[in-house]
Structures are given as C-alpha cells and as structure tokens.
Amino acid sequence: MSGYVISISREFGSGGRRIGARAAKLLGIPCYDRDLIQKTAEKSGLSPAFIARAEARAKRLLPLGVQLRGPAELQAFFAQSEVILELADQGPCVIVGRCSDYVLGDRPGCLKIFIHAPLADRVSRCAEEYHLSAPNIMDRVREIDRGRASYYSRHTGRPWGELRRYDLALNSSATGIDGAAELIASLARMKLARQTSDREL
Amino acid sequence: MSGYVISISREFGSGGRRIGARAAKLLGIPCYDRDLIQKTAEKSGLSPAFIARAEARAKRLLPLGVQLRGPAELQAFFAQSEVILELADQGPCVIVGRCSDYVLGDRPGCLKIFIHAPLADRVSRCAEEYHLSAPNIMDRVREIDRGRASYYSRHTGRPWGELRRYDLALNSSATGIDGAAELIASLARMKLARQTSDREL
Numbered sequence: 533m534s535g536y537v538i539s540i541s542r543e544f545g546s547g548g549r550r551i552g553a554r555a556a557k558l559l560g561i562p563c564y565d566r567d568l569i570q571k572t573a574e575k576s577g578l579s580p581a582f583i584a585r586a587e588a589r590a591k592r593l594l595p596l597g598v599q600l601r602g603p604a605e606l607q608a609f610f611a612q613s614e615v616i617l618e619l620a621d622q623g624p625c626v627i628v629g630r631c632s633d634y635v636l637g638d639r640p641g642c643l644k645i646f647i648h649a650p651l652a653d654r655v656s657r658c659a660e661e662y663h664l665s666a667p668n669i670m671d672r673v674r675e676i677d678r679g680r681a682s683y684y685s686r687h688t689g690r691p692w693g694e695l696r697r698y699d700l701a702l703n704s705s706a707t708g709i710d711g712a713a714e715l716i717a718s719l720a721r722m723k724l725a726r727q728t729s730d731r732e733l
Numbered sequence: 734m735s736g737y738v739i740s741i742s743r744e745f746g747s748g749g750r751r752i753g754a755r756a757a758k759l760l761g762i763p764c765y766d767r768d769l770i771q772k773t774a775e776k777s778g779l780s781p782a783f784i785a786r787a788e789a790r791a792k793r794l795l796p797l798g799v800q801l802r803g804p805a806e807l808q809a810f811f812a813q814s815e816v817i818l819e820l821a822d823q824g825p826c827v828i829v830g831r832c833s834d835y836v837l838g839d840r841p842g843c844l845k846i847f848i849h850a851p852l853a854d855r856v857s858r859c860a861e862e863y864h865l866s867a868p869n870i871m872d873r874v875r876e877i878d879r880g881r882a883s884y885y886s887r888h889t890g891r892p893w894g895e896l897r898r899y900d901l902a903l904n905s906s907a908t909g910i911d912g913a914a915e916l917i918a919s920l921a922r923m924k925l926a927r928q929t930s931d932r933e934l
Binding site: 643646648693694695696698699700701702703706707708711714715718719722723726 | 844847849894895896897899900901902903904907908909912915916919920923924927
C-alpha cells in the first residue's frame with residue numbers, strides 16, 4: 533500500500549475534530565467526520581437518522597452500567613466500518629472517531645492519533661465552542677467521554693485510550709489546535725518519506 | 734517560569750535515549766541521562782556505584798513480584814529528584830527517565846514525553862545497538878520494561894505509561910529516531926511561542 537490514512541480518536545472538547553480538519557487541509561487531503569453517517573446510509577440502505585440514532589444508543593449506558601448491543605447497532609457499525617475501509621482504499625484521508633483506529637487495524641499506512649486535554653480545559657472549550665452554559669457542563673463532558681469509551685470497548689474489546697495503540701498521542705492544551713495539526717501533518721510527511729525511501733532500497 | 738524542561742520516559746529499545754539527545758541538540762540545550770547518577774553523587778555524598786546499585790535494585794522484582802523499598806533506595810531517589818529539580822531551575826534541558834515526569838509534576842514549563850515501539854522492533858534495535866545476541870533477548874527486553882514499570886509505580890503510585898499523563902506520546906517505529914526528535918523539538922518551540930504570546934497579552 534502506498535500513501536497513508538490518519539485515524540483520529542479524541543476526548544470530547546479536546547478540539548480533535550478541528551485538529552483533524554486542519555491537518556487534512558495542511559496535507560491537501562479530505563477529512564471525514566460526521567459525513568460518515570451520510571456515506572454509511574448510502575452504503576447500507578439504512579436512513580441517516582437511523583444510523584445516528586443507533587450510534588447515540590450505542591454510547592448510552594443503561595442504569596447500573598448494563599450495556600446492550602442490538603442488531604441495529606451492529607448493522608450500523610458494520611456498515612460504517614465498510615465505509616471507512618473503502619475510503620482508506622481510495623487514498624490518503626483523515627477519519628475522525630468511529631473506532632477507525634480499530635477498523636483500519638494493522639494497515640501499514642495507518643497513522644493512529646489520540647487527542648486529549650485536561651478536563652478543565654475541555655470544559656472551557658465546550659462552553660465557548662458549543663455555546664454550552666448549563667451549570668452541569670462538566671458532568672456532560674464526562675458523560676460524553678464515558679459514552680465514547682463504552683462505544684469503543686464494546687466494539688473493539690479493548691479499553692479506550694491505551695497509550696501503546698497510538699502512533700501519536702497529544703495533549704491539545706500543550707500544542708494548541710494549529711500546533712496539533714502541524715505535528716500530525718509532520719508525522720504523515722515522515723511516513724511518506726519513509727515509504728519512498730523503502731521503495732528505493 | 735520562563736522556558737521549558739522536557740521529560741522523556743521510554744520503553745527499553747525504543748530509542749528514547751538517542752531521541753532525547755537529538756532533540757536536545759536540535760534545541761541547543763543540554764540532555765541529562767546517565768550523568769544524573771554522577772550529579773546525584775555530588776549532591777548527596779553517596780558514591781556513584783552506590784546510587785547505580787540502588788537504582789538497579791529498585792528495578793528488580795523479587796520472586797512472586799514482592800517489592801522492597803529500602804532506605805538506601807529511597808535516599809538515592811530523593812537525592813536524584815533534588816538534582817532533577819535543580820537542573821530544571823537552571824534553564825531548558827532534556828531529562829531522560831528517572832521518573833522525571835513525576836518529579837517535575839505540574840510545572841507549567843514541563844513537557845512530558847513517552848516513547849514506545851512494538852516489541853519486535855525494540856528487540857531488533859537492541860540486538861543491533863547493544864550487540865545483544867542472546868537467544869532470550871525478547872525476555873530480557875520484557876524484563877527491563879517490567880523493571881521500569883515497577884520502579885515508576887513504586888515511586889509515583891501510578892501505573893507506568895498512562896496516555897493522559899503525557900503531552901506527547903509517540904511510536905518511534907512510525908517516526909524514526911530523527912522524526913521523533915523533530916516532533917519533540919517542534920512541540921518545545923510551540924510551547925515557547927505560546928509562553929511569549931501569553932506574556933505579550
């Protein structure tokens with residue numbers, strides 16, 4: 533395989549979505565995020581609303597932490613995984629979330645990124661960016677992260693955020709949004725340069 | 734505090750020591766690694782051989798995983814921590830290992846880095862770099878990592894290699910030695926630029 537695919541996992545409020553979009557812009561490649569739902573709909577014949585609902589349901593914990601994974605959720609997950617693999621086959625791109633690090637597995641061209649930030653910074657960012665002002669915004673951020681962790685571990689069988697699963701994990705409070713995008717773009721360029729020199733050997 | 738200190742934690746065979754030295758060279762700052770033992774000796778009055786022995790002892794697990802932490806080990810650890818804090822006060826530098834991420838704690842200028850790589854790559858690197866050719870080299874690499882994990886958790890009370898403790902965690906097989914050093918140097922420059930713009934506000 534030539535080229536690369538960048539998979540970005542991110543804590544809520546860490547700026548991961550914006551970082552993914554900027555890194556893609558720096559590299560001149562597409563970035564797929566929420567539009568994966570539309571593409572999954574086209575692929576599977578399921579409606580976008582149905583897929584979004586299945587995803588939201590998958591991120592919700594029932595009381596006492598009981599987790600259910602119904603056939604609708606599995607169907608949506610498999611269809612989405614197919615879409616991710618097809619996009620990766622089409623050429624370099626950035627894919628945000630959706631367990632894409634797991635779905636892309638050990639593809640040699642896959643660069644796995646994890647973006648995190650201290651909780652207090654993520655709460656401030658959410659208040660600003662999503663115009664959230666509820667008094668319980670910190671609880672909401674934690675709840676969404678728990679949902680992402682639950683979704684990830686249910687579909688992959690692994691805990692969310694294990695350091696050794698990622699080629700690059702970074703604290704966006706240390707780098708800033710632009711800085712994080714630059715580091716990711718640098719890593720992608722290194723990967724390309726190494727692929728080229730390997731081919732020349 | 735102005736400036737920054739880079740703390741590098743690393744899996745055995747990931748190239749962390751060389752990466753630290755190259756990042757320091759790119760930034761024009763000193764890198765402290767094994768020479769910390771000599772400095773600790775000067776500081777504490779303990780002999781370098783004594784400190785090296787205490788450190789080696791601290792990384793050894795007794796049968797059944799029993800861990801002992803004697804007064805000699807604690808004395809060496811505290812003296813070493815003092816040396817790390819003094820070096821950080823003197824100006825920008827790179828410090829490799831020695832729980833420096835924990836010792837430097839929440840200093841605003843501290844950049845915490847973790848270097849890892851797949852086990853197979855680390856085994857190849859060790860065979861090459863340290864001229865190790867024993868048939869049980871993989872066991873040896875694992876044993877040294879267990880020692881580092883044990884040393885870290887005994888002195889800090891935390892598991893070794895938690896993703897969210899590090900500003901930048903990277904897989905040196907994806908970046909190469911030079912690439913990793915470049916990413917770390919870029920992060921340090923970003924940190925400096927942000928400190929400068931904060932002061933100008």
